[in-house]
Amino acid sequence: MSVFKEYALSYNPFITESHDFPMVGRQRLKNELQETLTSMLESGGSHLLVLPGGYGLGKTFFLLKTKEWLSDQKFIRQKAIASFAKALPYKPPPKYYVYLWSKIVEDLRFESFGMLRKEVAKSAKQKSMSEDSLLSNLDQSFKNAILKIGGDQEYQVFDWLRCGKLTSKTRESLGITYNIDSDDSAESVLYEFLKLLKLLDHQGLVILVDEFEYIFTVGKAKSIQFVVAYKLLRDKVNERVSTRHDLAGLIFVLACSPGVWEKLVEFSKTYEIEKGGPGLAPFMERVRILPELETLTDQETSELIESRLSKARIPSREGKVDRLYPFTKKYPPYIREKSSGRPRQIITYSSYIIEDSLKLGKDEISDDLAEKILRERGLIVDLVVTGQRPEEFPRVSGKQRVEEVERRVE
Amino acid sequence: MNRINPTELVIVPLDSDIVIRLVVYSERENVPIDLFLSFHGMLGLRNCKASFIASTTPKTVEYTVRTPKKCCFIPYLGRVSVMLENQTHCNSELNPIRVVTERDYFEYVVCDELRELDFVAERYGGKDPDVTAYHNLYPEEIFDVECTLESPYDVSKFNHDFGKYVRERAKWNFTRLLLVSHSTYITPDVPRVISGVKDANISLITFVDLRRLRSQFRDGSIDKKDVYLSLIKRGLIQLERGMATSEFMAQRVLNIAFKVS
Numbered sequence: 295m296s297v298f299k300e301y302a303l304s305y306n307p308f309i310t311e312s313h314d315f316p317m318v319g320r321q322r323l324k325n326e327l328q329e330t331l332t333s334m335l336e337s338g339g340s341h342l343l344v345l346p347g348g349y350g351l352g353k354t355f356f357l358l359k360t361k362e363w364l365s366d367q368k369f370i371r372q373k374a375i376a377s378f379a380k381a382l383p384y385k386p387p388p389k390y391y392v393y394l395w396s397k398i399v400e401d402l403r404f405e406s407f408g409m410l411r412k413e414v415a416k417s418a419k420q421k422s423m424s425e426d427s428l429l430s431n432l433d434q435s436f437k438n439a440i441l442k443i444g445g446d447q448e449y450q451v452f453d454w455l456r457c458g459k460l461t462s463k464t465r466e467s468l469g470i471t472y473n474i475d476s477d478d479s480a481e482s483v484l485y486e487f488l489k490l491l492k493l494l495d496h497q498g499l500v501i502l503v504d505e506f507e508y509i510f511t512v513g514k515a516k517s518i519q520f521v522v523a524y525k526l527l528r529d530k531v532n533e534r535v536s537t538r539h540d541l542a543g544l545i546f547v548l549a550c551s552p553g554v555w556e557k558l559v560e561f562s563k564t565y566e567i568e569k570g571g572p573g574l575a576p577f578m579e580r581v582r583i584l585p586e587l588e589t590l591t592d593q594e595t596s597e598l599i600e601s602r603l604s605k606a607r608i609p610s611r612e613g614k615v616d617r618l619y620p621f622t623k624k625y626p627p628y629i630r631e632k633s634s635g636r637p638r639q640i641i642t643y644s645s646y647i648i649e650d651s652l653k654l655g656k657d658e659i660s661d662d663l664a665e666k667i668l669r670e671r672g673l674i675v676d677l678v679v680t681g682q683r684p685e686e687f688p689r690v691s692g693k694q695r696v697e698e699v700e701r702r703v704e
Numbered sequence: 705m706n707r708i709n710p711t712e713l714v715i716v717p718l719d720s721d722i723v724i725r726l727v728v729y730s731e732r733e734n735v736p737i738d739l740f741l742s743f744h745g746m747l748g749l750r751n752c753k754a755s756f757i758a759s760t761t762p763k764t765v766e767y768t769v770r771t772p773k774k775c776c777f778i779p780y781l782g783r784v785s786v787m788l789e790n791q792t793h794c795n796s797e798l799n800p801i802r803v804v805t806e807r808d809y810f811e812y813v814v815c816d817e818l819r820e821l822d823f824v825a826e827r828y829g830g831k832d833p834d835v836t837a838y839h840n841l842y843p844e845e846i847f848d849v850e851c852t853l854e855s856p857y858d859v860s861k862f863n864h865d866f867g868k869y870v871r872e873r874a875k876w877n878f879t880r881l882l883l884v885s886h887s888t889y890i891t892p893d894v895p896r897v898i899s900g901v902k903d904a905n906i907s908l909i910t911f912v913d914l915r916r917l918r919s920q921f922r923d924g925s926i927d928k929k930d931v932y933l934s935l936i937k938r939g940l941i942q943l944e945r946g947m948a949t950s951e952f953m954a955q956r957v958l959n960i961a962f963k964v965s
């Protein structure tokens with residue numbers, strides 16, 4: 295039995311990074327997102343949405359929850375598929391569309407393609423036509439790949455879809471003529487996928503892009519290239535939708551820290567002036583910004599802590615101890631204040647506090663004890679009045695400030 | 705990183721506390737940091753320093769500053785410099801600050817509450833309306849919002865607010881008057897007088913009920929339309945559910961996060 299049994303818990307409830315906890319608060323943002331996605335999917339075409347949220351406010355968690363909600367038709371009326379991807383891997387990819395498409399496929403997983411394959415069979419049956427005729431408007435290779443799902447070679451198909459390199463012999467056996475190894479082929483396959491969704495009456499694909507701000511850490515030219523990639527995809531989908539009406543909608547939800555977004559707005563203006571040409575402005579004009587992720591209130595902090603504790607609570611002690619136990623009622627407002635209402639910090643600090651309190655043999659965790667632990671751990675740092683005159687402090691010249699901003703953008 | 709060099713103006717009441725909370729974290733472990741905090745000269749405060757080891761677990765550096773006892777504008781509260789190995793890693797000026805009286809501060813707070821409720825609101829104050837607002841869904845209805853700190857809210861106070869509304873309504877195209885009383889003590893004759901006014905749409909809400917409305921809106925139990933319908937109810941608006949407090953002079957907290965790499 296875990297040492298946490300002293301607190302009627304099976305394990306430290308704050309140590310897990312799992313995203314399957316219920317979301318606390320954010321109801322207003324959820325409602326706004328629901329309205330926006332519904333109207334965007336209804337109108338069709340492609341859209342760009344930005345979800346601003348500061349450090350540790352739960353952008354990733356909100357995106358993952360959005361993915362979960364989108365699989366439930368109570369959230370939006372329309373049929374839509376959602377996929378989660380990080381904006382950038384550890385190293386900037388040489389072919390951005392290849393990277394993005396491979397991440398979309400990996401996140402959709404084999405099961406989603408299997409489900410779409412079943413929908414093809416069902417739809418063909420309903421329309422009393424062959425599966426081949428139903429998909430006749432799709433590119434031959436993509437069509438063959440989809441039709442092979444469920445057969446002996448389905449894992450090879452999935453490997454091809456996620457931009458794996460197949461030998462010409464394998465491709466031949468699958469009826470596929472190319473590998474998805476260039477930005478052009480990745481882009482084409484994405485359009486084919488949107489065509490397939492349209493044929494199966496899905497209103498769209500929602501791509502939830504996390505850590506969008508990291509795009510601005512790879513150097514000006516490269517970051518503009520990546521940003522423009524989104525804008526071009528959006529424009530091309532809209533062009534096709536308005537002329538050929540054969541694609542389902544494509545919505546990007548880009549999670550980004552607000553500071554970086556504000557700098558990007560500034561940067562897009564100066565870039566235009568310095569370099570000429572459209573720069574980032576066309577992208578910025580096409581973006582719709584969602585309300586910023588808010589910090590948690592005292593009540594929401596309390597709910598966050600309770601939900602974590604409840605998951606780790608020893609079943610036999612459920613209902614016999616207070617929902618907040620071992621924390622006292624004063625703990626949630628205290629930890630909210632010290633963590634500035636940032637969920638990530640609340641969870642990290644609580645993890646240390648519960649561990650150290652156990653080591654100290656305390657029966658319950660008050661705000662005073664938490665303060666003592668955080669100070670001993672060096673997580674709350676005291677400022678010392680130095681009495682130094684301002685000129686003895688590091689001074690920042692105007693030039694340094696400009697350099698600083700540029701360095702950050704780079 | 706959160707906002708660096710934030711330009712958002714922070715309104716604070718005079719002789720009150722502002723908590724500066726800096727969160728410093730790093731992508732790697734064991735990064736020695738010197739953090740300097742120097743204040744704007746108008747505050748007459750001595751400068752501070754903290755030396756610590758940054759890591760992936762965020763460290764919280766906190767400092768409380770007392771605002772001046774006179775109304776004034778401070779271009780920036782202070783400047784934070786983070787140094788790594790005696791080299792300036794990053795600098796950030798803290799927000800510009802406007803120090804106002806308690807009465808003016810209450811008007812700003814009401815204005816913020818209305819913005820949270822999806823209104824477009826602007827605080828004017830003085831001889832002008834305290835706050836003008838319209839709801840995003842119904843922009844044709846323009847509210848004159850008059851805010852009152854005095855307790856109790858009685859007929860003479862109502863007459864003063866209503867008189868101001870009558871004088872200003874043509875100039876500002878007001879279609880409604882919303883009275884926000886900080887005091888929950890509304891004398892019984894006020895709702896009666898309001899119902900007797902036939903040619904104006906007047907609503908009265910206590911500040912605590914306005915906060916309740918916001919808490920209901922935030923937790924999703926009511927939507928934008930419900931908010932609007934609640935605030936256009938004639939006479940005294942009363943809410944039963946929702947947690948709220950009438951405290952509006954709480955400490956202002958300036959949060960800023962630094963990532964060092």
